[in-house]
Amino acid sequence: MTGDAAGMTGTTRGPALPRVLGPIRPRPRWLELRLLALVAIALVVGSLSLGATVNASFRLFDARGLAIYLGALLAAHVAQVLSGRRTDQVLLPTVAMLGGISLLLMQRLPQDLVTQTFFGVTLGLAEVQLVWLLCALAVATTLGIVIRSDSWLRRYKYTWAAVGVGLLLLTFVFGTEINGQRLTLQIGPFAGQPTELLKVILVVFLAGYLSENRALIVEQDTRLGPLRLPPLPYLAPMVAMWAIALGIVVVQRDLGAALLFFGVFLAMLYVATGRLSLVVIGLVLFVLGSALMATLFDHIRTRVDIWLDPFVDPLGAGYQVVQALHAFARGGLVGVGLGAGLPEIGGRPPIPEVHTDFPLAALGEELGIVGVVAILGLFLVVVERGLRIGAAAADDFRSLLAVGLALVIGIQAFIIAAGNLKVLPLTGVTLPFISYGGSSLLANALVVGLLLALSDKGVEPPPSPRVSSRWRRMGRRSAA
Amino acid sequence: MDGFLLVLWAVRLLFLGLIYLFLARVIRALLRDLRAAAREPTDRPGRLIVLESPGGEPLAGQSFGLDVITGLGRDVNNAIVIDDPFASADHAVLTYRGRSWYLEDLGSTNGSYINGRRVDGVAPMGFGDELQIGQVRMRLERASG
Numbered sequence: 001m002t003g004d005a006a007g008m009t010g011t012t013r014g015p016a017l018p019r020v021l022g023p024i025r026p027r028p029r030w031l032e033l034r035l036l037a038l039v040a041i042a043l044v045v046g047s048l049s050l051g052a053t054v055n056a057s058f059r060l061f062d063a064r065g066l067a068i069y070l071g072a073l074l075a076a077h078v079a080q081v082l083s084g085r086r087t088d089q090v091l092l093p094t095v096a097m098l099g100g101i102s103l104l105l106m107q108r109l110p111q112d113l114v115t116q117t118f119f120g121v122t123l124g125l126a127e128v129q130l131v132w133l134l135c136a137l138a139v140a141t142t143l144g145i146v147i148r149s150d151s152w153l154r155r156y157k158y159t160w161a162a163v164g165v166g167l168l169l170l171t172f173v174f175g176t177e178i179n180g181q182r183l184t185l186q187i188g189p190f191a192g193q194p195t196e197l198l199k200v201i202l203v204v205f206l207a208g209y210l211s212e213n214r215a216l217i218v219e220q221d222t223r224l225g226p227l228r229l230p231p232l233p234y235l236a237p238m239v240a241m242w243a244i245a246l247g248i249v250v251v252q253r254d255l256g257a258a259l260l261f262f263g264v265f266l267a268m269l270y271v272a273t274g275r276l277s278l279v280v281i282g283l284v285l286f287v288l289g290s291a292l293m294a295t296l297f298d299h300i301r302t303r304v305d306i307w308l309d310p311f312v313d314p315l316g317a318g319y320q321v322v323q324a325l326h327a328f329a330r331g332g333l334v335g336v337g338l339g340a341g342l343p344e345i346g347g348r349p350p351i352p353e354v355h356t357d358f359p360l361a362a363l364g365e366e367l368g369i370v371g372v373v374a375i376l377g378l379f380l381v382v383v384e385r386g387l388r389i390g391a392a393a394a395d396d397f398r399s400l401l402a403v404g405l406a407l408v409i410g411i412q413a414f415i416i417a418a419g420n421l422k423v424l425p426l427t428g429v430t431l432p433f434i435s436y437g438g439s440s441l442l443a444n445a446l447v448v449g450l451l452l453a454l455s456d457k458g459v460e461p462p463p464s465p466r467v468s469s470r471w472r473r474m475g476r477r478s479a480a
Numbered sequence: 481m482d483g484f485l486l487v488l489w490a491v492r493l494l495f496l497g498l499i500y501l502f503l504a505r506v507i508r509a510l511l512r513d514l515r516a517a518a519r520e521p522t523d524r525p526g527r528l529i530v531l532e533s534p535g536g537e538p539l540a541g542q543s544f545g546l547d548v549i550t551g552l553g554r555d556v557n558n559a560i561v562i563d564d565p566f567a568s569a570d571h572a573v574l575t576y577r578g579r580s581w582y583l584e585d586l587g588s589t590n591g592s593y594i595n596g597r598r599v600d601g602v603a604p605m606g607f608g609d610e611l612q613i614g615q616v617r618m619r620l621e622r623a624s625g
Contacts, residue, residue: 034505035505035506042495042498042501045491045494045495049494049495052484052487052488056484058487058491089509090510093506094506097499097502211606211608214606334492334493334496337488337489338492367495367496374499374503377503378503381510385510388510392517394607394608394621394622395621398608399607399622
């Protein structure tokens with residue numbers, strides 16, 4: 001009965017009850033504090049540089065806004081210390097640096113690009129962005145502290161998928177059209193872009209679906225001539241995904257979201273199965289779909305034409321892209337300095353939609369290629385953290401979730417950076433953590449918060465998989 | 481005015497320098513983390529955690545580091561001994577081939593179940609899957625934490 005077999009290296013840990021709510025002991029996070037201090041110093045110097053350029057004297061540009069932001073960062077840090085969880089200490093400072101750069105950029109742009117009135121107080125661009133940044137910090141920190149179990153994501157993956165599709169349909173039907181794109185959903189006083197939330201839901205669903213069916217997709221083959229395909233029934237979701245992406249392009253005219261969703265889908269499929277053939281099939285489908293779209297729809301052909309040569313119509317269709325390229329060219333190696341970018345033409349910055357679609361072009365002008373490379377490096381750090389958290393996770397669902405969440409941010413940053421630099425046709429997605437916009441900031445805060453929660457080693461163990469009826473019968477029989 | 485411009489450029493370059501200093505610090509932390517992970521003995525490709533065991537052998541909550549081939553059953557020569565009236569002497573074998581886990585049922589009387597589904601012959605197992613042999617429930621997890 002007690003025969004301890006040789007080769008058994010088990011360690012007895014007592015009953016396997018998850019210690020979900022033990023006594024909470026504060027746990028210092030020195031690395032995070034050191035990195036945040038560095039962020040604060042960098043942002044103060046940045047603000048000084050901006051203030052000196054604009055006011056011709058060494059004063060901080062908008063000391064109050066910066067102080068509020070830095071105070072919020074400190075509060076987020078203290079809250080995490082007090083919660084005593086062993087979560088990642090690099091993510092928050094990295095995202096804080098990106099958010100701080102965003103704040104400096106929004107302070108520097110003309111404030112009347114966006115005005116919103118809350119309770120009789122009118123806020124300009126930088127102030128609205130600051131409010132959203134604070135909300136995003138609050139969301140990320142709260143999720144990172146509070147979430148201790150992932151079963152609410154894992155168990156209800158089809159429910160989440162239904163919510164996602166529902167949101168999409170609502171936008172299709174009730175969405176308001178802005179610039180020919182039907183992206184914004186207005187419910188009462190709140191307006192938001194559901195696609196930003198949708199990308200998180202997509203990752204949750206894919207992580208659930210792939211972790212459940214991974215073994216089957218990897219194992220079985222359908223032979224089709226020389227091609228070794230995975231079992232056809234398991235390809236159905238893939239085709240459905242492709243159809244949804246195309247639907248988004250046709251109905252919403254949102255190329256960026258379609259590209260993002262499909263890219264994330266292929267990346268997660270590859271991570272889950274390790275089969276290059278799936279990615280190749282996906283890419284072939286993608287190319288065929290794009291070619292079809294480009295011949296059928298004028299607005300997509302226009303985008304491609306602009307990408308191939310924006311100088312054909314530099315004052316009309318190609319205006320944005322041409323101005324962005326000029327901005328990068330003016331920036332050169334180290335940029336012209338914060339606040340010293342091209343003055344507005346007729347009270348407007350030369351690039352339309354610079355605060356949402358082209359923040360990288362503005363930063364490229366003022367910080368140069370050196371600054372742009374640093375910003376891309378920060379995104380790379382976020383992706384690395386996600387992959388690392390995924391590699392250390394105990395089970396497949398958490399692995400795939402962490403990897404997918406990080407890749408969503410990475411791929412989105414790549415799509416819009418490449419669009420700004422004319423590497424890809426321009427698509428209107430936001431640059432995570434930097435672009436102006438509440439939906440974008442909050443959705444990305446959701447991603448960071450989930451990553452923080454997933455990085456904790458002490459989380460509740462994964463719940464039991466769903467129990468089939470035969471299994472339950474067996475349990476009853478043995479209990480009798 | 482020239483002095484002012486000089487200082488201004490110094491401040492601008494300092495800002496860029498500080499961003500890079502931050503990046504360097506972060507990358508140092510990441511490298512340290514990766515090195516620590518590489519030093520950890522992760523030669524075991526997985527572990528099996530006992531969730532429920534009415535017989536008390538193995539104990540519920542116990543965690544087994546798995547070898548590439550791990551036998552399970554009532555016989556004491558198995559790496560993981562399952563003392564359960566519904567388990568056979570040589571019940572099943574867990575193997576790690578390529579990059580995934582497989583469970584092979586060795587013709588046991590009452591069968592092996594992965595996530596509640598009975599295994600015929602060999603079946604792949606992913607991390608997070610639940611294995612039932614007799615009345616003993618176990619979960620396969622990644623070894624490194």
